[in-house]
Amino acid sequence: MDPQFWHQCWQTSRIGFHQNGINTHLRGCWHHIGAQPGTQVLVPLCGKSRDMHWLAEQGHSVTGFELSQLAIGDFFEEARLSPVRDTEGPFVRWQQGAFSLYEGDFFQAGALGRQFELAYDRAALIALPPAMRPEYAGLLAKLVKAGGRMLLVTVNHDSAQDQSPPFAVNEREVRTLFDPYFEVVLLERTEEGSNNRRVAAGECSFFDELCFVLTRRSY
Structure with a gap:
């Protein structure tokens, strides 16, 4: 899970995530x-996710963090936007319209001294090894305001070949990780069954998607 792993994924178009x-x-x-419309949304490990466009359509500004310059470039190119680039702290910031994407290591995001009222994670936690x-x-506890x-959004499965993303992160682990900082509520659990390619291929017997809302505690 070193940076070169992710750079190679983007360079070779191994972006099944x-x-x-x-x-x-x-x-x-x-x-x-x-x-509320107008509120900034933090999106860690954002890639070139089209979810960011949906968030912008709801009236939000989007602050994303992404290691790959290629991914950020693709995002703006596909959106037909011409971002301005500058440096902020340890990051290169790409900015245009509602989008500010920070190129660099998300784990250095605290250096910016920023906090956010909202955050969205669909593919960040499940991209990280335990x-x-x-x-x-x-x-995240430091970056999200009280x-x-x-x-x-996480996934859960029983694949014995869990050597690359998306890693299984079940409800118990989510609560163990975040309960010290956030109130954790499970909203949805979707059972994909044989509709999932990994189940169909026999890699695992189930594949579920879980959706949580986390509220930052005030202490």
Whole structure:
């Protein structure tokens, strides 16, 4: 899970984690966040996710963090936007319209001294191996304001070949990681069954998607 792994994924187009459409949990559950138009949304490990366009259409500005310059370039090119680039802290910031995407290591985001009322994670936590997840949860606790909310989507499966993303992160682990900082509520559990390619291929016997709303505790 070193940076070169992700750079190679983008350079060789091994981006099966990228969804061409808008995530169904985002569409169906975002209203639980109680978000006001105009509020900034933090999107860690954002890639070139089209979910960011949907968030912008709801009236939000989007602050994304992404390691790959190629992914950020693709995002703006596909949107036919011409971003301005400058440096901010340890990052290169690409900015145009509602989008500010920071190129660099998300784990250095605390250096910017920013906090957010809203956050959205569809493919960040499940991209991290177990050893990195506690640090990720702790960083989000610093970046999300007290009372702020986050929509989190994870997957759960029983694949014995869980050596690359998306990693299984079940409800118990989500609660273990985030309960010290956030109130955790499970909103949806979707059982994909044989419709999932990994189940159809016999890699696992089930594949579920879970959607949570996390509210930052005030202590």
